[in-house]
Amino acid sequence: MMTAFLIGLGVMCAMVLLMTLVILVCDATIANYGPVQIVINGDKEVTVEGGRPLLSALKDRQIFIPSACGGRGSCGMCKVRILEGAGDPLATELPWLNAQERRDKVRLSCQVKVKRPLRIEIPPELLDVRQYRTTVLRLRDLTYDIREVTLQLAPGDRIDFKAGQFIQFEVPPYALTDDPVYRAYSVSSSPSTHDRVELEMRLVPNGICTTYVHKYLKEGDAVTINGPYGEFHLQDSDREMICVAGGSGMAPIKSILMRLDELKSPRKVRYFFGARTGRDLFLVDEMRALERSLPDFRFIPALSAPEPGSGWQGETGLIPAVLERHVTSVANAEAYLCGSPGLINATVAALKRKGMPEDRIYFDNFG
Amino acid sequence: MAMKETPQMKSARANMRPGKLSLPGFLGDERDLARLLDEDNEAVKRLGLTHAAVAARMRELRDAGAKGLGEFIAVAPHFDVRVDSVRGRMPCPFGERGLYPKTNVTVRNLATGRDITYTDLHIHLVAAHGFYEGRGTPYRLEPADLAAILEIRPANKEETP
Amino acid sequence: MNGTWHLLTILVTAVFTSNILLTNYLGMCSFLAVSKEVKTSLGLGTAVVFVMAVTCPLNWMINAWVLEPLHLDYLRFIVFIVVIAAFVQVLEMIIERVSETLYANLGIFLPLITVNCAILGAALFMIIRKYTLAESFLYGAGSGLGWALAILAMAGIRQEKVNQSKLPRGLEGPGIALVVAGIMALAFMGFSGMGGGN
Numbered sequence: 001m002m003t004a005f006l007i008g009l010g011v012m013c014a015m016v017l018l019m020t021l022v023i024l025v026c027d028a029t030i031a032n033y034g035p036v037q038i039v040i041n042g043d044k045e046v047t048v049e050g051g052r053p054l055l056s057a058l059k060d061r062q063i064f065i066p067s068a069c070g071g072r073g074s075c076g077m078c079k080v081r082i083l084e085g086a087g088d089p090l091a092t093e094l095p096w097l098n099a100q101e102r103r104d105k106v107r108l109s110c111q112v113k114v115k116r117p118l119r120i121e122i123p124p125e126l127l128d129v130r131q132y133r134t135t136v137l138r139l140r141d142l143t144y145d146i147r148e149v150t151l152q153l154a155p156g157d158r159i160d161f162k163a164g165q166f167i168q169f170e171v172p173p174y175a176l177t178d179d180p181v182y183r184a185y186s187v188s189s190s191p192s193t194h195d196r197v198e199l200e201m202r203l204v205p206n207g208i209c210t211t212y213v214h215k216y217l218k219e220g221d222a223v224t225i226n227g228p229y230g231e232f233h234l235q236d237s238d239r240e241m242i243c244v245a246g247g248s249g250m251a252p253i254k255s256i257l258m259r260l261d262e263l264k265s266p267r268k269v270r271y272f273f274g275a276r277t278g279r280d281l282f283l284v285d286e287m288r289a290l291e292r293s294l295p296d297f298r299f300i301p302a303l304s305a306p307e308p309g310s311g312w313q314g315e316t317g318l319i320p321a322v323l324e325r326h327v328t329s330v331a332n333a334e335a336y337l338c339g340s341p342g343l344i345n346a347t348v349a350a351l352k353r354k355g356m357p358e359d360r361i362y363f364d365n366f367g
Numbered sequence: 368m369a370m371k372e373t374p375q376m377k378s379a380r381a382n383m384r385p386g387k388l389s390l391p392g393f394l395g396d397e398r399d400l401a402r403l404l405d406e407d408n409e410a411v412k413r414l415g416l417t418h419a420a421v422a423a424r425m426r427e428l429r430d431a432g433a434k435g436l437g438e439f440i441a442v443a444p445h446f447d448v449r450v451d452s453v454r455g456r457m458p459c460p461f462g463e464r465g466l467y468p469k470t471n472v473t474v475r476n477l478a479t480g481r482d483i484t485y486t487d488l489h490i491h492l493v494a495a496h497g498f499y500e501g502r503g504t505p506y507r508l509e510p511a512d513l514a515a516i517l518e519i520r521p522a523n524k525e526e527t528p
Numbered sequence: 529m530n531g532t533w534h535l536l537t538i539l540v541t542a543v544f545t546s547n548i549l550l551t552n553y554l555g556m557c558s559f560l561a562v563s564k565e566v567k568t569s570l571g572l573g574t575a576v577v578f579v580m581a582v583t584c585p586l587n588w589m590i591n592a593w594v595l596e597p598l599h600l601d602y603l604r605f606i607v608f609i610v611v612i613a614a615f616v617q618v619l620e621m622i623i624e625r626v627s628e629t630l631y632a633n634l635g636i637f638l639p640l641i642t643v644n645c646a647i648l649g650a651a652l653f654m655i656i657r658k659y660t661l662a663e664s665f666l667y668g669a670g671s672g673l674g675w676a677l678a679i680l681a682m683a684g685i686r687q688e689k690v691n692q693s694k695l696p697r698g699l700e701g702p703g704i705a706l707v708v709a710g711i712m713a714l715a716f717m718g719f720s721g722m723g724g725g726n
Contacts, residue, residue: 008600015590015607019614031621068466074458075466090632095464113628177386183455204453204469206390206505248454276438304438318436340452341468342433374636 037117041124054080054109054118064129064168064226065122070179071110080109085118131226132157136219137196142282145203146248147214148188150196151223158194159227161187163234163259164252164336164364167197167227171209174216183209184229186338186364188251190258197225202248232338232364234259239360240333241267244319244347246274249338250283252364256336261293268296270326274319274343276305278312300326319343320350330356337363375462376400382460383501393460395503407499410510415521421510422494424519425485429472439475447475457488461496476516483508483516535666538659542670545720548646549678550713555646558637559679560705564691569683571630572637573676575619577669580647583612584668587651588661608651609642616642646675681712 033050040046040063048057055071055078058064069075076096082105089097093108134151142148153159161167166186173179189198204210217223234256245253253271260267275281280303287299302315302322315322327333335351337344344363351361380400385392397403411418432440432448439447449472456466467488475482485508492498499508513519542548549555555576562572587608595603620638624631631638641647650671654664682705690704699707 004599007598008603011594011598011600012603012606015610019610023614023617026618026621030618030625033625068456069458072458072462074462074464075456076464087628090629092632115625115628173386175386176390176392178384179387185454202453207453208386208390211390274436318438320436340437340470342450342452343436346434346436 033115036114038114039117039119040127041121042119044127048114050114052114054082054107054112054114054120056110057114058109062130063122063127064131065109065126066229067110069110073108073111076108078109079106080112081105081121082107082112083119083121085116086112128160129227129229130159131224132159132197134197134223134225136217136221136223139217139219142200143280146282147201147203149199149201149213149217150189151199151225153195153197159197160194161191161228163191163255164232165228165230166232166252166364167199167225168229169199169209170224170226171212172224174212177208181208186230186249186251186255187228188254190255190262192259192262200248200251200254230364232336232362234336235334235362237334238267241269242323242327242330242333242335242351243269243271243337244274244323244335244343245271245338246319246343247280247339249364252338253336254283254286257287257290257294257297260297261290266295269294269298271297271299272319272322272326273299273301274322274339275301275303277303277307278310318346320346323347323350324354327351327354330354334360335362337361379461382462388457388460391504391506393498393500393504393506395501395507397501397503403501404497407510408497411497414510414514414519416510416514416519418493418497420521421513421517421519422490424517425472425490425493425513428474428517429470429487429490432472432474439473445477447477449473459488459491459495461492461498463495465491467491474517476518479516481512481516483512485513535662538663539666539670542667543674543677544716547674547678547716548650548671549675550709550716551720552646552649554649555644555675556709558640558644559675559682559709560702562634562637563679563682563705564686566680566683566687568630568633569679570676571627572634572641573672573679575623575634575638576641576644576646576675577672579612579615579619579641580650580672580675581665581669583608583615583647584651584654584671585661585665586615587611588654588659588664591655592661604652604655605648608648612647612651613642646671678712682708 031051035047036050038046038048038057046058046061046063048061053071055065055067065078065080067075067078071078073092079096079101086107089102089107090111093111096108097106133154136149137152138148138150140148164186166184168182169185171177171181171183185199185201187197188200189196201210201213203214232252243253243256250273257269257271260269271287281301284299284301291297291299300315300322302317302319303312304316304318306312306316330351333356335356337347348358348361348363352358380394382388383393383400394400411421428442428446428448429450431442432450434440435449437449437451439449442448450470452468452470455469457469458466467486470487471484472486473482473484485506489500489506489508492500493508499510500506545551549559558572563569590607590611591604595601595607616639619641623634623638650668654667659667685708686705690708695704
């Protein structure tokens with residue numbers, strides 16, 4: 001009886017082991033694509049591990065294609081032109097590609113698995129995007145819900161960006177979260193300080209990132225960021241500047257103002273800062289200092305609901321109305337707007353009514 | 368015995384866990400997503416409404432309140448609506464394409480004194496999936512509350528058998 | 529000549545008169561779920577033919593050379609399933625390599641081939657009927673072809689006719705699919721007059 005049982009057990013184990021061996025061999029051969037060459041923009045060559053999605057393969061080589069959904073195919077941001085080496089678009093990609101993109105061989109890099117050598121094309125600015133390991137240098141509360149976070153880059157490291165661009169802040173798994181999460185924040189420090197990055201973060205109730213930053217992050221902690229990203233930045237011209245931003249939207253504007261100050265720019269600049277009450281104002285002293293330092297800069301805060309009895313003497317009302325009152329001529333002006341889609345739409349409408357052409361209105365849309 | 372879950376439900380439930388897409392998650396104390404959808408579906412039917420009608424009213428109030436640019440604005444007949452947004456977009460936990468702006472709509476019904484808050488994503492979740500968030504989350508949209516505060520009336524019966 | 533004729537009969541019987549799906553009602557879940565589209569059904573059908581044509585003789589060999597001599601008949605079910613599972617894994621890797629599109633279209637139904645009862649069913653039938661190795665191979669291939677034929681026919685009907693028609697709400701989806709499957713089964717019963725239907 002015992003022998004029969006042992007024989008049975010032995011055969012069972014042998015079968016399972018044999019099948020496992022077969023699968024392992026096949027995995028190492030059929031499913032193994034080995035190292036694969038990718039040629040980017042005709043001249044940059046990288047070698048990646050085959051079999052993985054293009055998005056993550058490139059990320060391992062420090063090439064960051066923008067993605068909001070982390071490679072699930074639900075944001076459509078990771079588009080890349082694949083000139084050679086990929087098959088037909090998958091059903092998951094088709095909803096994101098219009099007819100022109102299909103003709104141009106645009107694909108979603110999170111859905112394409114790298115199996116054969118590829119020739120791809122990506123916007124050249126993305127090649128400048130890098131990952132940086134930083135430490136928290138300082139945490140400072142600017143208002144009851146806006147925290148200023150200053151990150152120091154690793155010794156010897158440097159970041160090059162244009163005033164107005166943003167970085168992606170990596171929130172590591174903490175408390176209730178299991179995976180890292182990325183959130184975009186504009187850099188509020190000047191691009192000439194290459195070894196640090198200053199951010200303004202507004203506390204959003206139940207926000208994964210802002211809860212982490214306001215409740216868990218401490219000075220000295222390590223933070224991973226990548227960037228710089230964004231087409232919103234200071235334009236090299238001598239036109240007058242009309243800036244509109246409230247709350248944490250001040251960050252890119254502050255970077256732009258500091259840059260102008262360093263350049264000793266003679267440009268006429270007006271910055272309309274929209275807020276609800278006096279409690280939402282911050283960095284007013286810094287703005288006043290810039291007013292003294294720059295030849296023609298005015299900081300114009302406007303409160304939409306000033307507390308009665310607070311003695312507020314400045315502008316009141318919503319920004320588009322304040323703009324109407326203050327801006328007379330837009331003939332030689334360009335606009336920099338940072339805020340919610342609602343604010344931007346209303347401001348753009350007000351500026352267009354004054355005759356400002358759309359191609360001189362730059363905005364950093366929260367969306 | 369739990370019904371066999373489709374892969375889509377399973378991944379939706381995984382996405383709804385706290386910390387995955389939003390800090391509190393979407394399910395709260397619920398364990399059975401399919402049952403929650405059924406119960407809310409029944410609740411909406413009992414009110415004489417459809418998910419599409421509820422979502423349409425949510426959208427209507429959002430559009431009216433958007434003019435306030437982040438401040439409370441009066442909306443006829445007796446509402447105060449505030450629409451503000453933060454940077455970034457959220458995907459739908461059910462996994463299909465699309466990113467939704469993080470727009471918060473707070474509707475205050477001045478006649479009853481009650482208020483309720485929802486987002487752009489919620490409008491989509493109600494319209495496309497009949498999903499009102501789980502009980503126990505800070506954003507739970509109880510269909511009865513929604514209907515009462517937003518004053519969603521049943522449409523006249525149009526269907527003929 | 530008699531031998532070849534006999535083998536041919538087994539093949540033809542497996543495809544038509546003793547169709548593993550329409551006569552023996554095995555392998556219904558992926559049949560109902562995937563038969564919405566002809567292209568995917570063709571892919572899945574081919575995969576099933578492949579799996580059955582290989583695992584039937586393979587399982588026959590393991591049964592004849594390992595299990596029966598050692599009196600381990602009771603291990604048959606488990607060992608057959610292990611073999612089928614391993615083989616489907618390998619098939620998955622092959623499909624992923626060869627056609628990303630097919631791999632994505634089949635989705636979860638590719639690993640679900642493992643628990644497709646038609647495959648285990650065919651393996652067990654061949655043991656009961658005491659087929660030889662050659663007969664097992666033809667029986668496996670034939671059953672696979674029969675299953676593929678059924679799913680292709682169903683896909684053709686659904687894609688061209690059912691999806692274009694307006695149906696009562698209660699019958700949509702699996703309802704009409706089962707009605708059509710029943711009618712197809714009745715039609716295939718007409719084949720049972722052909723020699724040796726079992």
